[in-house]
Amino acid sequence: MGNQKPDNFPVTLMATTPEDGFVLAITLSRLAVKATQPETDALANLSPDCANSADSLIAVSHVVAVHFSTIAQANQYWPDIRPASGESS
Amino acid sequence: MGNQKPDNFPVTLMATTPEDGFVLAITLSRLAVKATQPETDALANLSPDCANSADSLIAVSHVVAVHFSTIAQANQYWPDIRPASGESS
Amino acid sequence: MGNQKPDNFPVTLMATTPEDGFVLAITLSRLAVKATQPETDALANLSPDCANSADSLIAVSHVVAVHFSTIAQANQYWPDIRPASGESS
Amino acid sequence: MGNQKPDNFPVTLMATTPEDGFVLAITLSRLAVKATQPETDALANLSPDCANSADSLIAVSHVVAVHFSTIAQANQYWPDIRPASGESS
Amino acid sequence: MGNQKPDNFPVTLMATTPEDGFVLAITLSRLAVKATQPETDALANLSPDCANSADSLIAVSHVVAVHFSTIAQANQYWPDIRPASGESS
Amino acid sequence: MGNQKPDNFPVTLMATTPEDGFVLAITLSRLAVKATQPETDALANLSPDCANSADSLIAVSHVVAVHFSTIAQANQYWPDIRPASGESS
Numbered sequence: 001m002g003n004q005k006p007d008n009f010p011v012t013l014m015a016t017t018p019e020d021g022f023v024l025a026i027t028l029s030r031l032a033v034k035a036t037q038p039e040t041d042a043l044a045n046l047s048p049d050c051a052n053s054a055d056s057l058i059a060v061s062h063v064v065a066v067h068f069s070t071i072a073q074a075n076q077y078w079p080d081i082r083p084a085s086g087e088s089s
Numbered sequence: 090m091g092n093q094k095p096d097n098f099p100v101t102l103m104a105t106t107p108e109d110g111f112v113l114a115i116t117l118s119r120l121a122v123k124a125t126q127p128e129t130d131a132l133a134n135l136s137p138d139c140a141n142s143a144d145s146l147i148a149v150s151h152v153v154a155v156h157f158s159t160i161a162q163a164n165q166y167w168p169d170i171r172p173a174s175g176e177s178s
Numbered sequence: 179m180g181n182q183k184p185d186n187f188p189v190t191l192m193a194t195t196p197e198d199g200f201v202l203a204i205t206l207s208r209l210a211v212k213a214t215q216p217e218t219d220a221l222a223n224l225s226p227d228c229a230n231s232a233d234s235l236i237a238v239s240h241v242v243a244v245h246f247s248t249i250a251q252a253n254q255y256w257p258d259i260r261p262a263s264g265e266s267s
Numbered sequence: 268m269g270n271q272k273p274d275n276f277p278v279t280l281m282a283t284t285p286e287d288g289f290v291l292a293i294t295l296s297r298l299a300v301k302a303t304q305p306e307t308d309a310l311a312n313l314s315p316d317c318a319n320s321a322d323s324l325i326a327v328s329h330v331v332a333v334h335f336s337t338i339a340q341a342n343q344y345w346p347d348i349r350p351a352s353g354e355s356s
Numbered sequence: 357m358g359n360q361k362p363d364n365f366p367v368t369l370m371a372t373t374p375e376d377g378f379v380l381a382i383t384l385s386r387l388a389v390k391a392t393q394p395e396t397d398a399l400a401n402l403s404p405d406c407a408n409s410a411d412s413l414i415a416v417s418h419v420v421a422v423h424f425s426t427i428a429q430a431n432q433y434w435p436d437i438r439p440a441s442g443e444s445s
Numbered sequence: 446m447g448n449q450k451p452d453n454f455p456v457t458l459m460a461t462t463p464e465d466g467f468v469l470a471i472t473l474s475r476l477a478v479k480a481t482q483p484e485t486d487a488l489a490n491l492s493p494d495c496a497n498s499a500d501s502l503i504a505v506s507h508v509v510a511v512h513f514s515t516i517a518q519a520n521q522y523w524p525d526i527r528p529a530s531g532e533s534s
Binding site: 148162 | 209
Binding site: 373374375378379381382409410411413414415416417418420421422424425428429433434435 | 455456457473474477480481482500501504505507508512514515518
């Protein structure tokens with residue numbers, strides 16, 4: 001389990017919008033994988049036909065959810081951005 | 090593990106009701122999967138007959154729970170919406 | 179991964195007692211599964227004899243724990259309800 | 268996934284000591300399993316010789332950790348109970 | 357899933373340093389396993405050669421991370437202990 | 446499941462930047478594995494060709510995410526470090 005400095009790590013957890021925060025969460029998920037096994041693009045082995053593929057994608061989605069929670073808290077949940085009518089449904 | 094901007098990302102984490110917040114949590118779970126593997130609807134491979142299907146659905150439910158936690162906190166748990174008598178049981 | 183409005187979603191996260199909050203957490207766990215695959219009662223396939231059954235039940239218990247954490251926080255941990263002597267052990 | 272009221276649910280999340288809180292966390296982990304599949308003691312099928320047994324126990328430990336986090340927060344981490352010298356190591 | 361009082365449970369979540377808090381988190385992870393299946397040292401079955409061993413160790417590490425989060429919060433993240441120059445990298 | 450003091454444990458959770466905090470999170474993930482099974486570099490068995498390898502790496506990424514959440518909170522999310530324009534996307 002390597003310990004290199006990950007490439008291109010974001011300078012800040014602050015994001016302008018929830019969407020930018022979500023993209024940042026996806027980036028953090030990927031950087032931990034790269035830092036652990038930098039010489040292999042392990043996730044590229046996730047074949048769409050592989051029986052485990054759906055589970056792997058759900059697992060990635062879980063990691064993104066944890067990072068997104070952190071980032072949303074860092075940004076105090078972007079309180080000034082309010083929904084247009086009917087937005088969230 | 091792709092890094093595209095997910096389509097149709099919600100503008101805000103604010104939701105009018107817990108139910109709208111829950112639907113938003115389901116949306117976020119799905120968007121992370123799409124952002125990771127956009128060309129495949131991997132979750133469509135979850136056959137109802139598949140032995141692992143129940144576990145996969147539980148795993149999705151787990152991701153939704155993490156996102157719902159974030160969204161509930163963003164909305165300060167909707168304190169003004171109180172149960173009718175006997176509602177929560 | 180569907181996105182329908184779940185049926186019978188609770189109106190509020192407020193619950194009178196920890197027990198009611200726990201029942202609500204179980205309900206939320208089930209609703210995410212239903213929203214994802216509404217036409218199948220996937221969890222009904224969890225046979226008691228199935229080798230994976232214990233693991234599946236532990237996984238459900240995990241999802242309930244995450245939702246219960248959210249609901250307990252929403253209710254500020256029910257601080258006015260204090261144990262009778264020896265209650266919690 | 269049943270939705271019965273679990274038996275013997277604790278009246279409160281308040282606990283006198285971290286140890287009592289931990290026991291409560293173990294109780295909550297078990298109650299979610301019972302509420303989901305009341306007619307089967309699925310966890311009794313966890314044979315000590317079973318290859319998956321260690322993983323199942325770690326998974327149970329994970330659920331306990333989530334509940335303990337909730338209970339510790341409910342009790343404000345028992346700040347008045349301080350270690351004797353060298354306690355925590 | 358037993359419910360005995362775990363042996364040697366720590367009296368407090370307070371720890372002098374992050375390292376002591378981490379050791380405490382490892383202890384809590386182990387105590388939940390022991391409380392669940394006291395008559396078996398299930399984790400001793402984790403053979404170093406076993407194909408699932410790495411995954412099991414990662415799962416243990418996950419449980420430790422959840423407990424460490426709780427303990428770090430209990431100790432308000434040890435704010436008075438600041439890094440020597442370059443410590444955290 | 447051993448309980449030795451891990452080697453080289455960081456003195457503090459404080460980190461100058463999010464990147465340093467992320468490296469610290471990776472370190473904590475590794476230290477829990479080492480503390481549990483010190484005589485084996487179990488993670489070295491994660492072959493890049495192994496079918497489970499991607500899932501293992503995602504699992505490691507998950508543990509890192511939990512630790513990063515703790516560390517980010519300890520550092521109050523580094524509020525003074527703000528993005529350059531377009532940074533987080």
